[in-house]
Amino acid sequence: MRIGIYGGTFNPIHNTHVDIAKTAKEKYQLDIVYFLVAGTPPHKDTAENIADSCRLDMVKLAIEDIQGFAVDQREILRAGKSYSYITLQEYALEYPDDELFFIMGSDSIINFTKWVHPEIISGNASIIAAPRKGDDITAVNKAISECNDLYDGSFELLDYSANAVASTVIRKDFYTNQKVRADLDQKVAEYIVEHHLYSSYKYDYKKVMELSEAMEKELKPSRYIHTIGVANTAFNMATKWNYPAFNAMVAGMLHDSAKCISDEKRLSICHKNDIPITDIENKYPHLLHGKVGAYFCKSKYDVFDEQIAHAIEVHTTGCPNMNLLDKIIFVADYIEPGRDKQPRLDILRKMAFEDLDMCVFMILQDSVNYLNENPDMVDPTTIDTYNYYLNIIKRREVNNGI
Ligand SMILES: [Fe+2]
Numbered sequence: 001m002r003i004g005i006y007g008g009t010f011n012p013i014h015n016t017h018v019d020i021a022k023t024a025k026e027k028y029q030l031d032i033v034y035f036l037v038a039g040t041p042p043h044k045d046t047a048e049n050i051a052d053s054c055r056l057d058m059v060k061l062a063i064e065d066i067q068g069f070a071v072d073q074r075e076i077l078r079a080g081k082s083y084s085y086i087t088l089q090e091y092a093l094e095y096p097d098d099e100l101f102f103i104m105g106s107d108s109i110i111n112f113t114k115w116v117h118p119e120i121i122s123g124n125a126s127i128i129a130a131p132r133k134g135d136d137i138t139a140v141n142k143a144i145s146e147c148n149d150l151y152d153g154s155f156e157l158l159d160y161s162a163n164a165v166a167s168t169v170i171r172k173d174f175y176t177n178q179k180v181r182a183d184l185d186q187k188v189a190e191y192i193v194e195h196h197l198y199s200s201y202k203y204d205y206k207k208v209m210e211l212s213e214a215m216e217k218e219l220k221p222s223r224y225i226h227t228i229g230v231a232n233t234a235f236n237m238a239t240k241w242n243y244p245a246f247n248a249m250v251a252g253m254l255h256d257s258a259k260c261i262s263d264e265k266r267l268s269i270c271h272k273n274d275i276p277i278t279d280i281e282n283k284y285p286h287l288l289h290g291k292v293g294a295y296f297c298k299s300k301y302d303v304f305d306e307q308i309a310h311a312i313e314v315h316t317t318g319c320p321n322m323n324l325l326d327k328i329i330f331v332a333d334y335i336e337p338g339r340d341k342q343p344r345l346d347i348l349r350k351m352a353f354e355d356l357d358m359c360v361f362m363i364l365q366d367s368v369n370y371l372n373e374n375p376d377m378v379d380p381t382t383i384d385t386y387n388y389y390l391n392i393i394k395r396r397e398v399n400n401g402i
């Protein structure tokens with residue numbers, strides 16, 4: 001077999017990465033290309049603080065439908081710094097009769113002599129350097145010929161002309177430039193939005209404490225205790241599901257910020273600010289505390305993050321196709337440690353950290369059962385949300401052959 005190993009941080013993976021792998025696969029007649037997602041690269045500053053598992057998830061999403069591509073997560077799973085020479089030695093042991101090709105970015109070939117044990121890398125695999133947009137090709141060619149002189153093995157430049165933007169530009173401009181997003185697989189772009197990656201809106205512990213003090217004054221004691229429970233649960237769930245944890249905590253802190261005001265006040269805030277009111281909300285204005293709480297984010301608490309406002313807005317009923325933070329707050333509100341009346345809480349508390357969509361679905365199931373006993377309180381959004389997640393679970397079962 002001819003095996004390609006494409007190393008990189010993939011922060012995030014974009015179309016050029018995939019094209020490079022396709023080109024290398026074709027030109028070198030590779031049977032398989034492994035995307036070797038780097039852990040903490042010893043020679044690179046990982047300025048953008050995103051979880052390794054997020055980079056891994058994005059690579060999986062970008063290549064899952066492409067035949068002959070696979071993910072290699074060994075460098076992520078390996079403790080400590082990841083060195084390519086160790087990985088290449090492992091490959092050589094795992095595939096003693098096969099031919100290995102190590103694909104790297106042109107920036108890496110320029111620094112190749114500075115890598116740890118470059119001779120072990122090139123002794124185990126042929127090196128293919130992939131050009132990047134804006135490369136100084138003369139410098140790249142010079143580096144390649146120097147490597148060919150210095151080390152055993154072969155170094156070649158991949159015949160490919162890169163025209164997409166670099167990962168650094170994507171990280172900087174993702175939220176402001178539509179063209180930048182076009183260089184990403186759509187599923188990857190959705191993942192970035194959902195997980196709030198590369199966003200400048202990041203809150204910290206100080207902001208959480210500030211909001212906690214404000215809520216202590218604003219809410220009844222029992223509601224405040226519930227709020228702390230939701231904020232802490234949201235923090236834990238966010239850590240599990242790769243969402244900025246203090247952002248989730250801010251959302252938890254503010255989710256019931258409009259709970260302890262009068263119905264009249266909630267209605268008048270909605271009227272004054274053109275916040276739409278549904279029939280059921282008109283009848284039971286306490287249901288508006290989500291929408292009014294979302295409005296309070298900007299108007300009272302200097303929280304301008306759209307995802308936080310949205311999660312607060314939908315936390316009582318949920319909504320079809322909730323994003324990650326929506327789900328975290330919806331679930332945290334239901335399972336926080338102070339809750340004790342809902343059925344099967346122990347199962348839900350476990351499920352929240354194992355299978356988030358299933359947990360959302362089970363909560364909706366219980367809510368629908370409860371509302372069936374109180375039919376005039378049924379908010380149609382809860383039913384829509386229930387049906388949406390019922391479909392997701394059913395589809396999943398079909399795919400899994402259950
Ligand atoms: Fe609430």
Ligand SMILES: [Fe+2]
Binds near residue numbers: 226255333
């Ligand atoms: Fe709540």
